Amino acid sequence: MNPSQLTDEQLVKIIRGKDRELYSQIIKRYQTKLSHYLRKFIYNADELEDVLQVAFIKAYRNLYGFDVNKKFSSWLYRIAHNEAINYLKKNSTGQISLAEVEYKLIDEKINLSEDLDKILLKKKVERYLNKIKLKYREPLILFYFEQKSYQEISDILRVPRSTVGTLIRRGKDQLRELLLNY
Amino acid sequence: MSENLENKIMSQIKSGKLKLHSRYIFLAEKLGLSSALVLSALLAVLFCSLLLFYLKETDNLVYLSFGRLGILAFLDSFPYLLVAVFVVLLFAAGYLISQSDWSYKKPFKYVAFGLLAFVLLIGSTLALTGVVRKMEEQAFRGSGPGMFFRPFFEQGIEMRGRGIVGRIFEIDGDYLIVETPHGLQNVSLKNLRCEQQCEQFKKDDFIIAIGQRKKDVFMAEKIQKIEPGRMPMIHRGIRRQFEIK
Numbered sequence: 001m002n003p004s005q006l007t008d009e010q011l012v013k014i015i016r017g018k019d020r021e022l023y024s025q026i027i028k029r030y031q032t033k034l035s036h037y038l039r040k041f042i043y044n045a046d047e048l049e050d051v052l053q054v055a056f057i058k059a060y061r062n063l064y065g066f067d068v069n070k071k072f073s074s075w076l077y078r079i080a081h082n083e084a085i086n087y088l089k090k091n092s093t094g095q096i097s098l099a100e101v102e103y104k105l106i107d108e109k110i111n112l113s114e115d116l117d118k119i120l121l122k123k124k125v126e127r128y129l130n131k132i133k134l135k136y137r138e139p140l141i142l143f144y145f146e147q148k149s150y151q152e153i154s155d156i157l158r159v160p161r162s163t164v165g166t167l168i169r170r171g172k173d174q175l176r177e178l179l180l181n182y
Numbered sequence: 183m184s185e186n187l188e189n190k191i192m193s194q195i196k197s198g199k200l201k202l203h204s205r206y207i208f209l210a211e212k213l214g215l216s217s218a219l220v221l222s223a224l225l226a227v228l229f230c231s232l233l234l235f236y237l238k239e240t241d242n243l244v245y246l247s248f249g250r251l252g253i254l255a256f257l258d259s260f261p262y263l264l265v266a267v268f269v270v271l272l273f274a275a276g277y278l279i280s281q282s283d284w285s286y287k288k289p290f291k292y293v294a295f296g297l298l299a300f301v302l303l304i305g306s307t308l309a310l311t312g313v314v315r316k317m318e319e320q321a322f323r324g325s326g327p328g329m330f331f332r333p334f335f336e337q338g339i340e341m342r343g344r345g346i347v348g349r350i351f352e353i354d355g356d357y358l359i360v361e362t363p364h365g366l367q368n369v370s371l372k373n374l375r376c377e378q379q380c381e382q383f384k385k386d387d388f389i390i391a392i393g394q395r396k397k398d399v400f401m402a403e404k405i406q407k408i409e410p411g412r413m414p415m416i417h418r419g420i421r422r423q424f425e426i427k
Contacts, residue, residue, distance in 0.1 A: 016202065020195050027188045049187060056191050057200060064205040067283075158286040 008072035016063050023060055030056075030073070033146070034080050040129070040141045041084040051087050055080040074155035077148075081138070081156055088134065128178040136171030143168050219278040223301065226271040230305025232334055233268055235314040236261045239415040240338040241347040241390055248392050248404050255345030255392045264334050272301065318415070322422060339363040339419035346400045347390045347408075347416045350383055358402075360389065363419025368399045375403055388413060 003011065003025045015022050035052055042048040059079050066075050129137060138157055142148040143164075154161040194200035237243055242259045245252035276294055279285050285293055308314065320328025321335045341364050348360035348367065358369040369391060383389060388410045391402040410417055 016205075020202075021192065023195060024188055024192050027191060031187060053187055053190065056187075057194075060191070060195065060200060061203050062208075063202050065203070065208045154287070160287060160289050163289070 009068045012063055012066060012072060013068055026059075026076075027056055030076055034076070037077065037141065037146050038080060038084055040137070040145065042087055047087070047091070051083050052080070055083045058083070071152065071155065074148075074152045077142075077146075077152075077156045078158070085134075125175070125179065128175060131178060132171055132174045136167055136174060139164055139167040140171035140175065215278060215281060219275060219282065222271050222275040222278060223297070226268060226275055226301045227304045227308065229264060229268040229271055230301050231308035231314050232317075232331065233261060233264045234306055234309035235318075236264060236334075236338055238309070239413070241342075241345060241413060241416060242338075244347075244390055244408065244412065245345050245392060247406065251404060252345075252392050255342060258342050258344040261334070261337055263337060267334075272298070275301075318418075322418075335415075338415045341395075343395050345390065345392050346395075346402070347413055348388070349410075349417075349420055350385055350387045350389060353383060353385065358383065358389070361420050361424055363416060363423050365423060369405075370399050370401050371405075373401045373403050374405065383407065388417070 003022055006014070006025075008026065008029070011022055011025055015026075031052070034055065035048060038048050038051055038055075042051055055076075059076055062079075066072065129140075132140065139153050142153045142156060143150075148156065150161050150164045153159075153164045157164070159167070191200070240259065240261075242256060242261070245255035245259065248255070275297055279293055279297065280290060317326075317328035317331055318335050320326035321332040323329075324332075341362070346360065346362065346367060346369060348362035350358055351361045351366055352359040356371045358371065360367050360369050369389075373393060383405075388408045389405050390408050390413075391400065391405040393401045393403040395401070
C-alpha cells in the first residue's frame with residue numbers, strides 16, 4: 001500500500017510494528033506545518049530547526065505513548081508546543097515573522113478596519129502578536145494560523161474546550177486593541 | 183532545511199541510535215498513575231470516615247457544649263493528625279487527577295468538587311456502617327488490618343490537658359475519683375464554678391469536665407453528666423482498662 005494514502009494513525013501503527021523508516025512520511029507531512037507553527041515563537045531559523053528536530057525525535061521515541069484512537073496531529077503539536085515553551089523559558093523572544101497568507105488570514109478573521117494601510121498592518125501584527133500574553137497568543141495562533149478546531153486546540157494546550165473560546169476572544173481583543181491604538 | 187532535517191533524523195533511526203521507548207514503560211507509567219490515584223482516593227475516603235467516626239465517638243465535640251470555656255479542651259482533643267493525613271491524601275488525589283490524560287477536558291474546579299463530593303459521600307456512608315468500629319476493635323486488639331490505624335484511634339482516648347471524661351468510681355469530699363481509659367484519675371472540685379454540687383453525681387455516672395491538669399490532679403472548672411452511650415470510644419476504653427484486663 002502507498003504510504004501517502006495511509007492516515008497518520010495507521011502510519012504510527014506500522015512504524016511501531018515493523019517499518020521504522022516510514023517515520024520519514026510523518027516528518028514530510030508535518031515538517032512545514034510545525035515549522036510554520038514554531039515560527040510564531042522562535043525567531044531564529046537555526047534555533048527553530050533545532051527545536052523542530054527535538055520535537056520529531058521526542059515524538060519518535062514516545063510513539064508507544066500515543067493512543068492510536070486519538071488524533072496524531074494534536075499529539076505531535078502538543079510535543080512541539082512543549083518544546084516551544086521550553087525554548088521561550090530559556091530565551092528571550094524576537095519579533096515573529098508572518099507569511100503573506102497568514103497576514104491575509106488575520107486581516108479577514110480579526111476584522112480590522114478596511115482602510116488601514118495593509119503593509120503597515122502586517123508589520124504591526126508581527127510586532128504586536130508578540131506583545132500578547134503567551135496564554136492568549138498560543139490559542140490565537142493555533143486557531144487563526146494553524147486552522148485548528150477548538151477540540152484540537154483543547155487537546156494541544158490541555159485546557160478545557162470551553163476555555164479555548166474565551167482565550168481566543170481575549171487574545172483577539174488584545175491584538176485588536178494594540179493594532180488600533182498604536 | 184526540509185531534506186536536511188528529515189535526513190538527519192532518519193539516519194539516526196536507521197543507524198539504531200534513535201530507538202522507540204518500550205511500550206512497557208508507558209504501560210507501567212499509566213498503571214502506576216491509575217493505581218496511585220485509586221489508592222489515594224480510597225485512603226482519602228477511609229480517613230474521611232475515620233475523622234467523622236472520631237468526631238462522633240469521642241469527647242472532642244462535646245467540649246463545645248461548655249461554651250467559650252470548652253474551646254481550649256476542644257482544641258486540645260482535636261484530631262490534627264487525622265485531618266492532616268486526610269488533607270494530604272485529598273491533595274495527592276487531586277494532583278494525580280491533574281496529571282491524568284483526561285482531566286484537562288473539564289475545568290479543574292469541577293473535577294476538584296467532584297472528588298471532594300465523592301470522598302465526603304462515601305466517607306460518611308462508611309462512617310455510618312460498622313466498618314470503622316470493627317477497625318477500632320482490631321486496632322486495640324492489635325490484630326487485623328485495623329491495627330495499622332492504631333495511632334489515629336489512640337488519640338481518641340488519650341489523656342487530655344484541658345478536659346477529662348470517665349465514669350465516677352468514688353466520691354470523696356472535694357474530689358471525684360474517675361475511671362478513664364488511663365486508669366483512675368483524681369478530679370478536684372475546688373475550682374468548680376459552681377452552680378453544680380458534687381451531690382448531683384453518684385457512683386457510675388459518666389461525666390465530662392473541663393479545667394486544667396496539675397500534676398496528677400485534674401482541677402475541674404465545669405462538669406456535666408453525660409449518657410454512657412454518648413461516649414462509646416471512651417466507654418470501651420474504660421471497659422478495656424478495668425474489665426477486660
